Amino acid sequence: xxxxxxxxxxxxxxxxxxxxxxxxxxxxxxxxxxxxxxxxxxxxxxxxxxxxxxxxxxxxxxxxxxxxxxxxxxxxxxxxxxxxxxxxxxxxxxxxxxxxxxxxxxxxxxxxxxxxxxxxxxxxxxxxxxxxxxxxxxxxxxxxxxxxxxxxxxxxxxxxxxxxxxxxxxxxxxxxxxxxxxxxxxxxxxxxxxxxxxxxxxxxxxxxxxxxxxxxxxxxxxxxxxxxxxxxxxxxxxxxxxxxxxxxxxxxxxxxxxxxxxxxxxx
Amino acid sequence: xxxxxxxxxxxxxxxxxxxxxxxxxxxxxxxxxxxxxxxxxxxxxxxxxxxxxxxxxxxxxxxxxxxxxxxxxxxxxxxxxxxxxxxxxxxxxxxxxxxxxxxxxxxxxxxxxxxxxxxxxxxxxxxxxxxxxxxxxxxxxxxxxxxxxxxxxxxxxxxxxxxxxxxxxxxxxxxxxxxxxxxxxxxxxxxxxxxxxxxxxxxxxxxxxxxxxxxxxxxxxxxxxxxxxxxxxxxxxxxxxxxxxxxxxxxxxxxxxxxxxxxxxxxxxxxxxxxxxxxxxxxxxxxxxxx
Numbered sequence: 001x002x003x004x005x006x007x008x009x010x011x012x013x014x015x016x017x018x019x020x021x022x023x024x025x026x027x028x029x030x031x032x033x034x035x036x037x038x039x040x041x042x043x044x045x046x047x048x049x050x051x052x053x054x055x056x057x058x059x060x061x062x063x064x065x066x067x068x069x070x071x072x073x074x075x076x077x078x079x080x081x082x083x084x085x086x087x088x089x090x091x092x093x094x095x096x097x098x099x100x101x102x103x104x105x106x107x108x109x110x111x112x113x114x115x116x117x118x119x120x121x122x123x124x125x126x127x128x129x130x131x132x133x134x135x136x137x138x139x140x141x142x143x144x145x146x147x148x149x150x151x152x153x154x155x156x157x158x159x160x161x162x163x164x165x166x167x168x169x170x171x172x173x174x175x176x177x178x179x180x181x182x183x184x185x186x187x188x189x190x191x192x193x194x195x196x197x198x199x200x201x202x203x204x205x206x207x208x209x210x211x212x213x214x215x216x217x218x219x220x221x222x223x224x225x226x227x228x229x230x231x232x233x234x235x236x237x238x239x240x241x242x243x244x245x246x247x248x249x250x251x252x253x254x255x256x257x258x259x260x261x262x263x264x265x266x267x
Numbered sequence: 268x269x270x271x272x273x274x275x276x277x278x279x280x281x282x283x284x285x286x287x288x289x290x291x292x293x294x295x296x297x298x299x300x301x302x303x304x305x306x307x308x309x310x311x312x313x314x315x316x317x318x319x320x321x322x323x324x325x326x327x328x329x330x331x332x333x334x335x336x337x338x339x340x341x342x343x344x345x346x347x348x349x350x351x352x353x354x355x356x357x358x359x360x361x362x363x364x365x366x367x368x369x370x371x372x373x374x375x376x377x378x379x380x381x382x383x384x385x386x387x388x389x390x391x392x393x394x395x396x397x398x399x400x401x402x403x404x405x406x407x408x409x410x411x412x413x414x415x416x417x418x419x420x421x422x423x424x425x426x427x428x429x430x431x432x433x434x435x436x437x438x439x440x441x442x443x444x445x446x447x448x449x450x451x452x453x454x455x456x457x458x459x460x461x462x463x464x465x466x467x468x469x470x471x472x473x474x475x476x477x478x479x480x481x482x483x484x485x486x487x488x489x490x491x492x493x494x495x496x497x498x499x500x501x502x503x504x505x506x507x508x509x510x511x512x513x514x515x516x517x518x519x520x521x522x523x524x525x526x527x528x529x530x531x532x533x534x535x536x537x538x539x540x541x542x543x544x545x546x547x548x549x550x551x552x553x554x555x556x557x558x
Contacts (some may be wrong), residue, residue, distance in 0.1 A: 009357040014372050017429065021375070023398050027390055028327045035396050075268040081282040085546045088279035093272040100280065104306065107291050109542050111490035113511035116533040117518040118294030141290045144283055204493040205511075209519065214448060219382045222499060240383040247378030248338045259441035262377070262434055 021244070027237035035233050050238035060239065063218035066132065067201065070215065073136035073194040078143040079151075079189065086151035087177070093161065104145040108264075112231060115141065116209045123210055132215045138206045143196040146264060153265020154188025177235055191257045201246065218243060296325040301528035319529035324457075329530060331505065331511040339509060342486045343427045347484060349536070350428070351435025356469070358440050370440075385497025388426040392498075399480030411498060419499045423507055426494060431484060438480045442473035475553060482545040489538050510534055 027035060028050050038044070054060040074257070088094070089101060119138050128134040162184070166176040170258040182189065208220040222239055254261065288509065302319055304312040352371075359366040374382070392412050394400040403410040412422040454464050492511035496499065501508035501516070502516050508516075514534065518527035 006357040006359065009354065009371055010344070010359070013354050014369065017372060017376055017433070019398065020387045020429065021379075023391050024387050025397070039396070039401055046412045077286070081286055082554075084279035087281040088276035091273075092276035093270045093271060094274050094280075095400065097276075100284075104283070105546070106539060106542075107287060109486050109538050110287040110291065110512050110535060111491065111514075111531075111538065113293050113492055113518075114298065116515060117290075117524075117527065118297040118475065119290075120292055121297060122379075126426075137286075137290055144287055148283060182317065198378055202378070204380070204382045204496075205515070219380055223382055224450050233396065236386060240386050243380045243383050243442055244375075244378075248375060251371055251374055251378060252367075255367060255374070258370070259437040259476075260373050262478060263438055263441070264483075266475075266479050 003226045009258065023238050027233055028241045030234055032232060032234045039213055048127035050234040051242075053235050054238055054242065058237075060218075060221065062259045063149065064242070066208070066211070066215050067217045067219070070135040070139070070207070070217070071133040071197055071200040073132060074139045074143055074200045074202055075193050076149045077136060078140055078196045079193050080153055081140075082144055082147035084187075086148050088179075089152045090155035091163070101148075104148055105264075108142050108198050110141065111204045112142075115218045116205055118208050119206060128211065130214050134210045135207045135215065135217070136200075138210055139200045139203060141206075143199055144260065146199065147196055150192040150261055151185070151188055153260060154185045156192070158184050161196035187257060191254055191261045194254050195261045197250075201243075210261060298528045298531050301524045302532055302542070305525050315525070319525045322532070323526055323529045323533060328513065329533070332508055332510050335487060335508065336510045339491075340485060342424055343431070343488050344425070344481065346483055347427050347432045347435055348481060351432050351479075351480070352439050352473070354436045355439035355443060355466070358436070358443075360444075370437070373436055375433075376430050377433055378436075381428075381493035382497050384426065384430050385494045388422060388429075388494075389498045392422050395447070414503055416503050419503060419507050422498060423495050426498065427488065427491070431487070434483065435477075435480045437474040439473050442476040443469060444471050475549070476550045476554065477546065480517070482542060482549065485545065486538060486542055489541075497518075 005255070028040060029046055029048070029051065031045060031047050034040075034043070034045055040171070089097060119134075123129045123131075123138070128137075158181070162180065163176065171180065180230040184230050204217075204219040204223065207217040208223065211217060211220060218239065222236065222243075260266075303314060303316060304348055305315045305318075306312045332361045356516055371467055379387070390401045391397045392410075394404045394411060400410060400412075410416070410418050412418045448469050451464070454468060455513065459467070490511050491509055494505045495509060503514045514527060517523050517530060
């Protein structure tokens with residue numbers, strides 16, 4: 001009896017979560033004419049034209065390529081600078097470490113809206129406006145602190161004796177870090193990379209402010225289409241469905257660590 | 268774990284420090300710089316002291332946006348936290364296909380790009396083509412989120428609940444899973460009621476993660492921009508113009524650098540202050556539980 005009640009609650013909750021997503025998929029498989037003329041719960045006239053538009057129009061698929069480019073750049077930069085820092089935080093006491101750790105978190109609290117204009121001026125003045133690296137660097141604002149916190153959470157779980165044993169066995173610091181320590185926290189690195197990827201992928205405001213043509217992100221492409229024509233619902237829905245796919249694919253692999261990632265490594 | 272004192276650890280933190288200094292401190296300095304100056308154009312700036320801060324602190328526009336923001340954040344915290352705990356208590360406890368499926372499906376909305384979340388609800392709520400809007404319209408409820416500010420608010424709140432409740436669910440679930448079975452067995456022997464199990468076993472164990480969840484939800488809902496921007500664009504009128512939307516309008520739309528900069532700093536300070544309180548409570552309870 002109890003199990004049934006739980007199952008009913010879960011089914012209702014999941015139904016609530018899935019309905020809007022289903023509706024988006026439904027829209028993406030209809031023609032615009034059908035969307036606007038008839039109201040139906042599933043596509044009567046199944047079509048993949050909306051997806052074809054995205055895959056053939058450079059202004060659409062270019063958006064995806066631009067987004068993936070800066071997101072990957074950002075993930076690589078964030079995780080590689082965060083690794084040594086997280087190790088230092090998890091292993092050593094040093095002057096000002098607690099303040100520094102909290103200060104990193106404050107950057108996660110900073111509203112991107114506050115930074116939009118100064119970023120625009122900063123990157124314009126150094127000639128990086130409308131490049132992938134500008135967006136990648138701008139997103140380090142919240143992703144580096146996130147990566148440091150998540151990695152620190154995972155590294156705390158590795159006993160310090162392992163470090164000491166490795167030094168006694170004659171490993172240099174870099175040898176130890178690369179050959180012993182990194183494999184031990186491989187899942188932590190995976191989770192940190194996943195979250196950097198995700199938060200850079202979902203962000204709109206900074207990527208829209210820092211790009212105009214050459215590095216325009218898919219998120220910006222989508223919102224600009226709405227404001228320009230505002231009527232091509234089918235293509236918009238198809239673009240939306242395609243942006244959900246990367247997350248949906250990777251989520252399965254990190255499902256057991258996902259709570260830890262969202263909690264900034266603090267669970 | 269006992270840590271050793273080692274000042275050379277600073278060198279390992281240095282790359283992070285330089286990078287974050289570049290992407291946080293330089294822009295922040297720009298903002299501070301603008302907030303105390305005025306310009307007649309031509310890049311000629313002159314010192315105005317705290318004038319902009321006085322103007323912004325006294326302006327109705329800021330008060331209204333801050334008020335709307337506070338109401339919004341309070342409402343979504345009041346809905347999402349209890350609902351999240353409730354759903355987490357009903358998550359399947361044994362690991363298996365069903366529990367993995369629940370986890371993955373619950374987490375899905377968290378990973379959708381924010382503007383797509385906006386798009387989904389923009390379509391879902393329309394009375395001509397959206398399931399929700401159409402259904403409400405059919406049963407005779409007057410619902411139009413582009414013109415009626417009450418409907419706009421409901422849409423934004425339901426959207427945020429849809430988008431973020433799973434965060435509370437996942438964190439509470441992680442907290443619940445760390446409770447050993449022996450605790451439940453002891454409670455059973457004591458014939459404890461469902462409520463007292465929740466109150467005295469589950470809630471204390473979830474306290475740490477719940478604080479994180481509330482901290483994160485506070486921070487993120489206080490800087491919400493993308494979703495309402497896509498769905499309502501801040502309208503109808505100014506009904507859903509939250510702080511970030513207002514700030515972007517001021518800074519990039521109207522290019523009022525001075526007031527926008529003062530606005531930014533006040534805004535950032537409010538978030539910092541509240542988050543710092545949460546953080547202190549969090550660290551404090553961490554020490555109490557001895558982890």
